[in-house]
Amino acid sequence: MNHFLSIHDVADVHQLITSGIIAKRNPFSDQQMGRNKTIGLLFFNSSLRTRISTQKAAQNLGLNVIVMNVGQDSWGLEMEEGVVMNGNKAEHVKEAAAVIGSYCDIIGIRSFAELQDRDKDYAELVFQQFKKYANVPIVNLESATRHPLQSLADCITIEEFKVKKRPKVVLTWLPHFKALPQAVANSFCEWMNHMDVELVVTHPEGYDLAPQFVGNAQVVYDQDKALEGADFVYGKNWSSYQEYGRVLSQDPSWMLTEAKMALTDNGKFMHCLPLRRNMKVADEVLDGPRSLVIEQAANREWAAQAALKEVLLGMLEE
C-alpha cells in the first residue's frame, strides 16, 4: 500500500520534486489516471491552502473528490481501542475508517496535535488507526507531527529559487501568543535533511525540536548569528517540545524585519501560512521582493499533485 504519511513513504524525494515541477508545467496531462476513482478528504481541523490545493490537484488528475468536516458534518470519532463508548464520541475509527475506505480509493486526513499529551500526539493515533483499518492509501494533510505536502511544496520552491548549488537554509522560530504544533517545523527539517542544503535551526532555548526531526541540522540559539549569509529564511512558530505545548517565550525581538533580513545573503523569506503580520513577520518583509510565501503556497497544488500521482501509480502496480 502506497501511503503518503511522511518522507519515509517516498521512494525518491528528488524524483517527487521533479514530478511536482512537471505537473506545474502541464497540469492536465495525467487526467485519465484518476478516472472513476474517488479521494475522500477528512478535515478534523480548519484548512484553507490544503483544502483547496488538494481538491484542485485531485481534479487535475481526474479524481472525484468528496470533502467532509469530521465531527461537524459527521460524528465525533473515538480513536482509543477497548473503551466503553459512553462519552460524546458516537463512532469508533475502526468502523469509520473501514467504511470510508470502502467508498473512497484514497483518503486524505488533516488532524492537528492537541498539545496536551506529547506521547499521544507523537503516536499519531488518528493516522495509525486509519492506516490500520481503512485498507486504502492514506495521505497526510497535516498530522500532529508532520505536514509532508507542505514540506514537498517547500522543496519545490527552494529548487525553483535557489541560486547556489548548496544554499544555506535557516528555519527560525517566530513569536506567537498561542500554542502551535511542531508539525510544520518537524517536517521541514526532515525533508531538508534529504536536500543538498546547509540547514540551520534557530529558536530561543527550550524550543528544541525532537531530535529525530532535527537530524543533522545545526542548532543556534542566536537568531542574528543564524541568519548570517542565509539564502532562505523559513519562519514558523511552534510551542515547546520539551515542556510540551507550552508558550515559553513571546519575545518580540524574534519577529522578522528587514533589519534582520539584511543579515542574510539577499535571503528569500518563506512561511507555510497562515501568518500573523507584524507579530511574526513585519509587513516590510512580506510585501517586499524577498517574500516567497505566495509562490510557496501556489506550489502546494503541485506538491499535492505529485504525491497523489505517486499514490495512484502505486495502486496501478498492485
Next chain:
Amino acid sequence: MNHFLSIHDVADVHQLITSGIIAKRNPFSDQQMGRNKTIGLLFFNSSLRTRISTQKAAQNLGLNVIVMNVGQDSWGLEMEEGVVMNGNKAEHVKEAAAVIGSYCDIIGIRSFAELQDRDKDYAELVFQQFKKYANVPIVNLESATRHPLQSLADCITIEEFKVKKRPKVVLTWLPHFKALPQAVANSFCEWMNHMDVELVVTHPEGYDLAPQFVGNAQVVYDQDKALEGADFVYGKNWSSYQEYGRVLSQDPSWMLTEAKMALTDNGKFMHCLPLRRNMKVADEVLDGPRSLVIEQAANREWAAQAALKEVLLGMLEE
C-alpha cells in the same frame, strides 16, 4: 414522479436488490444516465455513510452533486403552513423546496425525528412538504420514521450472506443512554416483511415499535429466547414509541456479547452504524468473524446507486 421515500415507492423490491448487486459488480456501466443532471443533498442532521455513499453512487451514475448542510450553510426552514414567521426561521419550505427543485433534478434529504411530539415526527412534515413543493423526485436519506437506503443495503447484505433459503432474522434492541429515533428499526421491519425470512423483534417491554412497521414479525420480550437459532442478528437502539422519545431502560444485560451470539445458529451480526462499542455491542462480536457491519455499510453505495438509478429511469419515462 418517482420518489424514493419508503418501500411503498418501490415497484419490485427483489428487482431493486438485484439492481444493487449488479451495480456492485459494475459500478460505472450507467455513467451516461445521470449526465447533465444534478442531485442536491440536503442535510438537516449529521451523516457519514449516507453523505459519502450517496455522493459516490451519484457520481457512479454520472450525476453532478451539490451538498448543503441546511441551517448551517443556509437558513433555518419553517415547515408549518399559515404561520407568522417572526421566529428564528428565515425561510419557508414552500419557497425553499420549489427553488431547490428548480436547480436540482433530484433532491435527497436527511431529517431526523425530534422525539418531542410523536404525531409531528410520524407525519414526516419535512418530506411531505418537499414532496409537495419541490416538483422533482425526493430521496429519503433518513427521515423521522424511515431509513430506506439503509434497509435496502441490509436486504442486499442478507441476500449475499444467507446460507438458508428462509433465514431467521432477529432485530434486537440494544442499550444506549441517549434517546434515539425508531427510523432504522421501523424501516428494517418494513423491508424484512417483504423478504422471505422469519422475522423476530426483541426488546424490553415498553419498546414496541409502531404496528404498521412491525407487520407480521413475531415480538419476543426475552432476548435470549429470540436469539435462539438466529441466522442474522440486527442490533439497534431506539427510544420508546409508546412513551414517545423516552429512555425506559439502559439494561446492560441487553448488550450483545459472544455468549449471547452463541445462542444463534452461527448467526451473523449486523448494525447500521454508528455504534458505541462495549455499550451496545462488545468488541469481541464486532472484531470477530460474525460481524457484517463493514460489508453492510459498503453496500450503502450500491443501495443508493440502485435507488438513484430507479429514480433516473422514472424521469426518462416521463
Next chain:
Amino acid sequence: MNHFLSIHDVADVHQLITSGIIAKRNPFSDQQMGRNKTIGLLFFNSSLRTRISTQKAAQNLGLNVIVMNVGQDSWGLEMEEGVVMNGNKAEHVKEAAAVIGSYCDIIGIRSFAELQDRDKDYAELVFQQFKKYANVPIVNLESATRHPLQSLADCITIEEFKVKKRPKVVLTWLPHFKALPQAVANSFCEWMNHMDVELVVTHPEGYDLAPQFVGNAQVVYDQDKALEGADFVYGKNWSSYQEYGRVLSQDPSWMLTEAKMALTDNGKFMHCLPLRRNMKVADEVLDGPRSLVIEQAANREWAAQAALKEVLLGMLEE
C-alpha cells in the same frame, strides 16, 4: 480583468440579459468553455439560492467548483492593512486572496454588510482587497452594498413577464424586526435605472437609500400611492441608510396583502428570498397567481451562467 462586482463591470446590460435567457433554453451548449478551469466560491455568510444556483451554473459551463465557508472551514481573515495581527483573525486577506487566486481561475465571494459602520460597509473592503490581491476575476455573490446576480435575475424575470413596453416597477420596503442590509434594494435600483421601466421606490421616511443607487427613480413615502398602476411590485426590507443599520419602523401596515396588490394594474409580485411569510408579505399574495418569486429564484441559475460566461470570455480575450 473581467470582474463581475456590479453593473459597472457590465459592458452591455441588455446583451447580458439576453445571454441569460439563451442559457435557460440551452444550458449545456457552452460546456467546453469552463473545461479545466476552477471557480472557488467563498461564503462569509449563509446562502441557499446563491450557493446552489452558482454551483449549478458553473457546472453547466463545465467549470470545476470548490466551495469554502470562510472562518468555518478555514481561518478568520483580517481585511485591514498595517495592523498587528494579535486578535482572533489568523490570516490576512493579502495572503489568502493571492493564494486562492493561485488555485482558482475565478473567485466568487459572499460577504454581507455588518451594519455597524456605514463608511466601512460602503467601502466594500472585502471585495476591494480580493480584487487587489487575488489576480483573478472576482464575482460578487452579494456584497455589503450590492447583489448583482440577483439584480440580473430580476431583469431577466421582468423581461420575461412584462406585458407593456415600459412597465411601472415599484420597489417597496416591507416590515421586518431585524436589521437587514440595503444590498438587494441598492442593486435593484441600480439595474432598473438601466432598464426601460418607470421606477418608483416607496418606504417610510428615514429609509431613503443612498442617492447613487436611487438614481432617477421617483421616491414616494405613501405605499398605496406608489402601488397604483404598478406592473411589478418588488418587496424588500432594509435597515436605515441615514441612521445606519437601525430599524426605525416595523409598521405592519406596510405588509403586502391582496388588498394592497389590488391597487396595482394586475401587478406581479417579486422578492429575492428568503422571505418571512405573513410579516413581510401575506400568504394570499405568495400563494396566488401574481407571485413570481419561484420563477425569479430559478432565473438565478441563468443570471449566474450569463455572468460566468462573460467572465470566461474575458479570460479568453486576455
